Amino acid sequence: MRIFKYIFDFYIQSSLHVALAVYALICITFFKLNISYDEPVAYFGFFGTIVGYNFIKYDELARIKKIKLTKTFKAIIFLSILSALATFYYYLELKTKTKLIGFGALLLTILYTLPFFPHRTNMRNWSGLKIYLVAIAWVGVTVLLPVINADMDFSIIVILKCIQRFFFVFILMLIFEIIDLQFDEKFLETIPQKLGEKQTKNLIYLLVLVFLALEYFKPNITLNQFAVTFLVAIILGLLTYFASSKRNKYFTSFWVESMPFFWLILLLVFS
Template identity: 85%
Template sequence: MRILKYIFDFYIQSSLHVALAVYALIRITFFKLNISYDESVAYFGFFGTIVGYNFIKYDELARVKKIKLTKTFKAIIVLSVISAFATFYYFLELNAKTKLIGFGALLLTILYTLPFFPHRTNMRNWSGLKIYLVAIAWVGVTVLLPVINAEVDFSIIVFLKCIQRFFLVFVLMLIFEIIDLQYDDLKLHTIPQKLGLKQTKRLSYLLTLVFLGLDFFKPNITFQQLVITFLVALILLLYTYYSNSKRNKYFTSFWVESLPIVWLLLLLIFG
C-alpha cells in the first residue's frame, strides 16, 4: 500500500498528471477542429509541460532554499532531464511558425519563474497576474499550437475555441485559488481574496455556463458532443460548488486536473 501511495504521489509531484491533462486538451483540439492527429504537437505539449511545471515548482526550492536532494526529488530531476531531451526532439519536428509559439511558451515560463526585473519578484508573484498567465499559456499550447502547426486558418471558430479553453482553465485555476485561500499571501491579490468566496464561485458558475454555450457555435456539432460538453460543465460546476480551503491536496492536484482527461475519454468513447 505504501509503495502504491509513493507511486501515486510521484505521479502527481513529477507533473505527469498535469502533463497528461495538457496532452488531453491538445487531443480535444484535434477532435473539435477536425485536425488530424499530430504526434509531434501532442508529445511536445506533454513533455514540455513536465519540464515547464517542474522548473516552476522546484527551481526556487533548489536554487534559493537549497532543499535536500531526496530520492523522489532526484527521480523528478531525472524525469525532467529526459523530458527536456524529448521536448527538444519534438520541437525540431514542428514547423517554423509553431516553433515561435513553443519558444514564446518557454520564455513565459522563464519570466514566470525567475526575477528578471530590478526590485521585482518573478511574474508568479505579481498581484493578480498568475491566473491570467496560466490560462493564456494553456490556450497557446493546447489550441494555437495544434492549429498553427496544421496550418489551419484562424477563423471565428478557432477564436471561439480559444475563448472557451481560456474560460475552462480560468475556472479550474479559480478552484485552485479557492483551495489555497487560507495559505496565499494577501499581497498576491487573488480573485477569491478580492471578491470573497461566494462571489468567486458565482463568477465560476457564470464562466462555466459561457464555456458550455460556446460549444453551440461549432458547425455540425453532434448531439453526443453537446451532451459530453454538458457533462464536463456539470463536473466543473460540482468541483466549484464543493471547493473550499478544507479540501485535501488531492482534490485539486488529481481530481480537478483530471477533468481534461475525462473530457477526452468521453469524446473518444461516445463522441
C-alpha cells in the same frame, strides 16, 4: 500500501499528471477540429509541460531554500532532464512557425519563474496575474500549437475554441485558488482573496454557463457535441460546489486536473 502512495505522490509531484492533462487537451483539439493526430505537437506539449511545471515548482526551492536532494527530488530531476531532451527533439520536429509559439511558451515560463526586472519579484508573484498567464499559456499549447502546425486558417471555430479553452482553464484555476486560500500570501491578491469563497464560486458558475454557451454558438454543432460540453459543464459545477479551502491537496492536484481526461473520455464515448 505505502509503495502505492509513494508512486501516486511521485506521479503528482513530478508533474506527470498535469502533463497528461495537457496531452488530453491537445487530443481534444485534434478531435474537435478534425486534425490528424500530430505526434510532435502532442509529445512536445506533454514533455514540455513536465519540464516547465517542474522548473516553476522547484526552481525557487532549489535556488533560495536549498532543499535537500532526497531520492524523490533526484528522481524528479532525472525525469525533468529526460523530458527536456524529448522536448528539444520534438521541438525540432515542429514546423518553423509553430516553433515560434513553442519558444514563446518557453519565454513565458522563464519570465514566470525568474525575477528579470529590477526591484520586482517573478511574474508568478505579481498580484492577480498568475491565473491569466496560466490560462493563456494553456490556450497557446493546447489549441494554437495544433492549429498552426496543421496549417489551419483562423476561422471562427478556431477563435471560439481558443476563447472556450481559456474559460475552461480559467475555471480550473479559480477552483485551485479557492483551495489555496489557506496557503496563498495576501499580497498575491487572488480572486478568492478579493471576492471571498462564496462570491468566487458564483463567478465560476457564471463562467461555466459562458463556457457552455460558446459551444452552442459554434457553426454546425451536433447534439452529441453539445451533450458532451453540457456534461463537462456539470462536472465543473460539481467540482466548484465541493471546492473549499479546507479540502486536501489531492482535490485539485488530482481530481480537478483530471477534468481534461473526463472531457476526452466523454468525447470518445459520444463520438
